[in-house]
Amino acid sequence: MTQLVWNGLFVGSFYALVALGYSMVYGIIKLLNFAHGDLYMLGAFVGFAILGAVGGVSSSMALPLLLVVLLATMVLTGLAGVALERVAYRPLRRAPRLSLLITAVGASFALEYGMRAAAGADPRVYPVRLGGTSVEVLGARLTLQQLVLVGVAVVLMIGLNLLITRTREGRAMRAIALDPRTSSLMGIDVNAVISRTFFIGSALAGAAGVMAGAYYGKIDFLMGFLIGLKAFTAAVIGGIGNIPGTMLGGLLLGLLESFGTFWLGGEWRDVFAFGVLILFLTVRPTGLLGERVTERV
Amino acid sequence: MRAIPLKSFASLAVVGLLATGCGQGLLGGDDGDKAATANDPIVLGMLIPQSGSEAAIGPYMSNAAQLALDEINAKGGVLGRKLELKTADDACDAQSAAAGANKLVTEGVDISVGGYCSGATLPTLPIFGKANIPMIIPAANSQELVDQKLKHVFLINGTGSQQAGAAEKWIAKQGAKSVVLMHDNTSYSKDIALRTKALLDAPGDAEAVLVETVTPKESDYSANITNVLAKKPDFVYWTGYFQEGGLIARQLRQAGYKGSIMVGDGSVSPKLVEIAGAEAAEGVYATMTQTPDTLEGAEGWIAAYKKKYNADPGPYSNQAYDAVRLAAEAVTKAGGTDGAKVVSALEAIDGFSMFSGPLKFTPEHTLSNGGFQILVVKDGKITLQDSLK
Numbered sequence: 001m002t003q004l005v006w007n008g009l010f011v012g013s014f015y016a017l018v019a020l021g022y023s024m025v026y027g028i029i030k031l032l033n034f035a036h037g038d039l040y041m042l043g044a045f046v047g048f049a050i051l052g053a054v055g056g057v058s059s060s061m062a063l064p065l066l067l068v069v070l071l072a073t074m075v076l077t078g079l080a081g082v083a084l085e086r087v088a089y090r091p092l093r094r095a096p097r098l099s100l101l102i103t104a105v106g107a108s109f110a111l112e113y114g115m116r117a118a119a120g121a122d123p124r125v126y127p128v129r130l131g132g133t134s135v136e137v138l139g140a141r142l143t144l145q146q147l148v149l150v151g152v153a154v155v156l157m158i159g160l161n162l163l164i165t166r167t168r169e170g171r172a173m174r175a176i177a178l179d180p181r182t183s184s185l186m187g188i189d190v191n192a193v194i195s196r197t198f199f200i201g202s203a204l205a206g207a208a209g210v211m212a213g214a215y216y217g218k219i220d221f222l223m224g225f226l227i228g229l230k231a232f233t234a235a236v237i238g239g240i241g242n243i244p245g246t247m248l249g250g251l252l253l254g255l256l257e258s259f260g261t262f263w264l265g266g267e268w269r270d271v272f273a274f275g276v277l278i279l280f281l282t283v284r285p286t287g288l289l290g291e292r293v294t295e296r297v
Numbered sequence: 298m299r300a301i302p303l304k305s306f307a308s309l310a311v312v313g314l315l316a317t318g319c320g321q322g323l324l325g326g327d328d329g330d331k332a333a334t335a336n337d338p339i340v341l342g343m344l345i346p347q348s349g350s351e352a353a354i355g356p357y358m359s360n361a362a363q364l365a366l367d368e369i370n371a372k373g374g375v376l377g378r379k380l381e382l383k384t385a386d387d388a389c390d391a392q393s394a395a396a397g398a399n400k401l402v403t404e405g406v407d408i409s410v411g412g413y414c415s416g417a418t419l420p421t422l423p424i425f426g427k428a429n430i431p432m433i434i435p436a437a438n439s440q441e442l443v444d445q446k447l448k449h450v451f452l453i454n455g456t457g458s459q460q461a462g463a464a465e466k467w468i469a470k471q472g473a474k475s476v477v478l479m480h481d482n483t484s485y486s487k488d489i490a491l492r493t494k495a496l497l498d499a500p501g502d503a504e505a506v507l508v509e510t511v512t513p514k515e516s517d518y519s520a521n522i523t524n525v526l527a528k529k530p531d532f533v534y535w536t537g538y539f540q541e542g543g544l545i546a547r548q549l550r551q552a553g554y555k556g557s558i559m560v561g562d563g564s565v566s567p568k569l570v571e572i573a574g575a576e577a578a579e580g581v582y583a584t585m586t587q588t589p590d591t592l593e594g595a596e597g598w599i600a601a602y603k604k605k606y607n608a609d610p611g612p613y614s615n616q617a618y619d620a621v622r623l624a625a626e627a628v629t630k631a632g633g634t635d636g637a638k639v640v641s642a643l644e645a646i647d648g649f650s651m652f653s654g655p656l657k658f659t660p661e662h663t664l665s666n667g668g669f670q671i672l673v674v675k676d677g678k679i680t681l682q683d684s685l686k
Contacts, residue, residue: 004520007517007519011517011519121348122352123540125568134551134553141552143551212516217543218516220350220540223516257520261521262520262523265510266524269520
C-alpha cells in the first residue's frame with residue numbers, strides 16, 4: 001500500500017511540476033499552451049547537451065553536477081519559453097481564442113519536429129544517471145535519488161507559491177489574471193510580466209525534463225507529448241489557474257494511476273484514472289481548488 | 298499517444314478508400330507499362346521506419362537490401378533487367394505506412410520487400426494487394442498478418458506463434474515456475490504474450506501468473522512493476538519494443554527483482570542495453586531470429602556489408618538482404634514481374650538458400666521453421682545463448 005502511494009507521489013510530482021506552467025499561463029492570459037509539454041522535452045535535451053559538453057564525471061559527483069545542470073537548464077528553457085511567447089503568442093494576443101490555440105498546437109509540433117531534425121529520431125540516453133539501490137521505508141522501496149528529486153520538486157513548488165503570494169511580481173501576475181487592461185492602466189508593464197510568467201513556467205518544465213532524463217535515462221523528441229496531456233489534465237483537476245490546486249491535481253493524477261494499475265491492471269489504468277476524473281469534474285467543474293470565474297470575452 | 302487505436306482505425310478506413318480509389322486505375326496503367334518497357338529496371342519497394350521510435354532499424358534493412366541489389370546487378374541483374382530500390386518511411390505508424398505504401402505504388406514498384414512494425418505493415422497489405430504487387434515481408438511477423446490469408450503476402454521472419462513456442466521452450470529449460478508476461482497492447486506484442494500464456498497454461502512446471510499491460514512511450518513503469526513483483530515471479534517476459542524494454546529491465550532491477558528477464562525480438566537492439574544501463578541489462582535473454590552476430594558462415598557477408606557502409610549490420614539486415622534475393626529469384630522463375638506469376642513462383646520455391654535455412658513456404662506463406670533462438674546480453678553485447686535446435 002505504501003509502495004502504491006509512493007509510486008503515485010513520485011510520478012505525480014513530475015506531473016505537478018509540468019502542470020504548474022500550464023496553469024500559470026492559463027491563469028494569466030487564458031491560453032492553453034499546448035507546447036508546454038515540449039518545453040519539458042526541450043529541457044531534457046538541453047540538460048543532455050550540457051552534460052555532454054561537460055564530459056565524464058565520477059558517480060559520486062553526479063548529484064551535485066546534476067543540480068548545477070538543472071539550474072542552467074531552467075534558465076535556458078525559461079528563455080526558450082519567453083522567446084516562444086514573443087514569437088508565437090504575443091502577436092496573437094488580441095486575436096480570437098481559437099487562433100491562439102492553433103498557434104499553440106503549431107508551436108508544439110514545431111518544437112517536436114525541430115528537435116527531431118536537430119537531434120535525430122533515435123532515443124538518447126543520459127550520460128549521468130541517478131541509479132542507486134533502494135531502501136525500504138514503511139514497506140515501500142525508495143531510493144535516495146527519488147527523495148532528492150521529490151525534494152527538488154517540492155522546493156520549486158514552495159518557491160513558486162511564495163513568489164506569487166508574497167512578492168510584488170506575484171501581485172502583478174495576480175492583478176493581470178484578474179484584469180489585464182486595468183492592470184496596465186495602473187502602471188503594470190503587462191508584457192514584461194507575461195514574459196516573466198512564461199519564463200517561470202518554462203523553467204519548471206525544463207527542470208522536470210532534466211530530472212526525468214537523469215532518473216529514467218531515456219529521452220526522445222516525443223517525450224513531452226504524453227506528459228503534456230497528463231499535466232493539462234492535472235491542471236484542470238486541480239482548478240486551472242490555481243497554483244496549490246494544480247500541485248494537488250498532479251499528485252492526485254499520479255495516485256489515481258498508481259492505484260488504477262494495482263486494482264484493475266495496466267490496461268485499465270487510464271480508463272480508471274480518467275473515468276474518476278470525468279465523474280469528479282461533473283460534480284465539481286472548477287476542479288479541486290478552482291474558483292468559479294466569469295468568462296471574459 | 299493515447300489516440301493510437303483510434304488513429305489506426307481511421308487510417309485503416311482511409312487506406313481502404315485510397316486503395317479502392319486509386320488501385321484500379323494504377324492496376325490498369327501498370328500492366329500496360331510493363332509490356333511496353335521490358336528493359337526498364339525492376340523496382341523493389343521497401344517500407345521501413347526511417348523516423349519515429351523505431352528509426353534506428355531502418356538503415357540496417359535498407360542498407361542490406363541495397364547490398365543484395367548491387368550484388369545481383371553486378372551479375373547482370375534479373376532477366377537482363379537491373380534492379381532498383383525505392384524506400385519509403387512508415388515511421389512504425391499505420392497512417393504514415395499507408396501514405397508510404399501509396400507513394401510506392403504510384404512510383405511503379407513491382408515487388409514490396411519491406412515491413413518492420415507489424416501494426417504499420419497491416420494497413421499496407423490491401424494497398425499492395427489492389428495494385429497486384431507481391432509482398433515479401435522481411436521483419437514484421439504478427440500472427441495478424443498471417444490470419445489475413447492473403448495470397449500476395451509472404452513472411453520470411455518467424456511468426457508470433459513460432460516466437461511464443463521458442464519462449465515457452467526456453468522458460469521450461471530454465472526451470473522457471475511462475476512467469477509474468479508484459480506487453481504494450483500493440484497487436485504484435487499482445488499476440489506474442491497471449492500465445493506464450495496459452496502455451497504456459499498447458500500442463501507443465503511453469504505457470505503464467507500475470508499478464509501485465511503497459512502504456513508505451515511513458516517513462517515510469519513503477520506501478521506496473523509493483524503489480525509484477527506482487528506475484529513473486531522468477532521469470533518476466535517483455536514482448537514489446539526496446540525503448541520500453543530497456544526502462545522495464547532497469548526498473549525491475551532497481552525494484553530488487555532477482556529473477557530472469559527475457560524480451561521479444563522487437564527489443565533486440567543495442568539501444569536496449571544503453572537504456573537499461575549495462576548493469577541492469579546484463580543477463581537479459583531475448584527470443585530472436587538469426588541476427589548477423591549469430592549467423593553461421595556469414596563472415597564474408599558481414600565483411601562486405603562493413604566495407605560498403607563502414608558500419609556493422611544490425612537486426613533484420615540479413616532478412617532484408619534475403620528478401621531482395623528471394624524477390625530476384627521469384628522474378629527469374631516467373632519470367633517477369635506479373636504479380637500472379639511471381640506469387641506462384643514464390644509458392645513453388647523449394648530449398649532456396651537463405652540465412653534462416655533452405656526456404657519452403659507453408660500453405661500460409663510463412664517459414665516452415667521459424668528459426669527462433671535465445672540471445673543473451675553478455676558484457677553489454679547481445680550474443681547467442683542457445684539456438685534451441
